[in-house]
Amino acid sequence: MTDAPIRIGLAGYGFGGRYFHAPLLASAPDCDFLGVVTTSAERRKQVADELNLPTYDSLEALVRAGAEAVAISTPADTHVPLAQEALRLGLAVVCDKPFALDAASARETTELAERLKVPLTVYQNRRWDSDFLTLRRLMAEGALGTLTRFESRFERFQPEPGPPAAGGGTLLDFGSHLVDQALVLSGPVERVYAEMRDHDGGDRAGAGLDEDVFVALTHQNGARSHLSGSWRQGAPGPRFRATGTTGTYVVDGVDGQEDQLIAGATPASEGEHWGVEPEERWGQVLRGDHTEPAPSSRGEWDLFYPAFAAALRGTRPLPVNPWDAVTTATVLDAARTSATTGEVVRLLP
Structure with missing residues (x-):
């Protein structure tokens, strides 16, 4: 157990990543925002100009940089493969909505997180x-x-x-x-x-x-x-x-x-x-x-990432139970x- 900020990266820097996640991650005192995973040259320049943070070309590179968690804000059809890859790498995951394209994929990802004992939550910020x-x-x-x-x-x-x-x-x-x-x-x-x-x-x-x-x-x-x-x-x-x-x-x-x-x-x-x-x-x-x-x-909305950090430190539940997202799907x-x-x-x- 530690009170240190969680080391977290962001996957994706489209509209959602740029406006719904990056500013909240950068503002959260309980988060050490390490940078953004993107292979787009345009997005890499935006990250450098707007955040003055490094970019990474893969989740593996983010792990090598010391990350313990990742927020996934990429196109909907990539959420499940990226979330499952991150979980297998040992990264706690915040997955943007829609969590999955169907309930079967949502259930499979949630069960994977439980088997691996890696935290998984869904960014239902409208709560x-x-x-x-x-x-x-x-x-x-x-x-x-x-x-x-x-x-x-x-x-x-x-x-x-x-x-x-x-x-x-x-x-x-x-x-x-x-x-x-x-x-x-x-x-x-x-x-x-x-x-x-x-x-x-x-x-x-x-x-x-x-x-x-x-x-x-x-x-x-x-x-x-x-x-x-x-x-x-x-x-x-x-x-x-x-x-x-x-x-x-x-x-x-x-x-x-x-x-x-x-x-x-x-x-x-x-x-x-x-x-x-x-x-x-x-x-x-x-x-x-x-x-x-x-x-x-x-x-x-500013309370979501501090709540996620507290959950990773074991002091409170995850802000959104992933099984709620399975039910929604x-x-x-x-x-x-x-x-x-x-x-x-x-x-x-």
């Missing part, structure tokens, strides 16, 4: 969104009563070029977050219904990937989750409408931490202002004609089947 933390707080306070229906959306208007190929399509990319949040709120799912539309971009980027999805979940506790993801929605709906037996929480827009990171702000630069939503972005609790503001909890598999057949898919308990 630490301001709006989601606010909803969980309201539920814990009893402000909504018992949750009966959860409506959640990631909707954008970007018909061209459509969904980025690196994400594997909207069901995997947005759906990984939407389903994970629904499972956190309402627990196991017994029935899944889904509708999907593919991008019709011909030979252009995004062609053949699903660009618009709707997934309806019936949870074992009776709650229902209605989840929407789209790249072609000209009128995005509320981010959340969470209805309980005594009230409903509604919030528009998307948590502001992504915009902060893209703008160049980091937890280190913003300090206590990181993740704080201005009052005009707060949601509301509604009970018929009665409306009251719901002050937003602070967004806490199982639901996404069922959604794909439902969208293909037009039938409701029942999941085994």
Whole structure:
């Protein structure tokens, strides 16, 4: 046991690695950010210019540099092979979502980590969104009563070029977050219904990937989750409408931490202002004609890597249990089947 920072590298420096991982790794006092694994000359230059850190051409090279962990933020279809390679090298792994393209691969990777006794977690950062933390707080306070229906959306208007190929399509990319949040709120799912539309971009980027999805979940506790993801929605709906037996929480827009990171702000630069939503972005609790503001909890993406470091040091559990990601992948598999057949898919308990 030691209190020393964990020595961690990052695999991949595309959009996710550059904006969602590198700034948080560099800001985390519990992490010694060693550098980035990439073979792209363009990415190597970006890393040198923006991070002033070394790059490595393989996970083996990262291990030789002294790493004990790696965060994987590469295209979706590379997650499983890279995660399994890292685990066999003895590297603790943070794998970006979607964890795997299907539940079988997710299960295989999780079982490998257990056999090797190497820590594995999944970067479900949207669990630490301001709006989601606010909803969980309201539920814990009893402000909504018992949750009966959860409506959640990631909707954008970007018909061209459509969904980025690196994400594997909207069901995997947005759906990984939407389903994970629904499972956190309402627990196991017994029935899944889904509708999907593919991008019709011909030979252009995004062609053949699903660009618009709707997934309806019936949870074992009776709650229902209605989840929407789209790249072609000209009128995005509320981010959340969470209805309980005594009230409903509604919030528009998307948590502001992504915009902060893209703008160049980091937890280190913003300090206590990181993740704080201005009052005009707060949601509301509604009970018929009665409306009251719901002050937003602070967004806490900055806490993920310190929690991962603590887990490696044995002082707390992993921030996300990888079996949660297997469950999410199982639901996404069922959604794909439902969208293909037009039938409701029942999941085994």
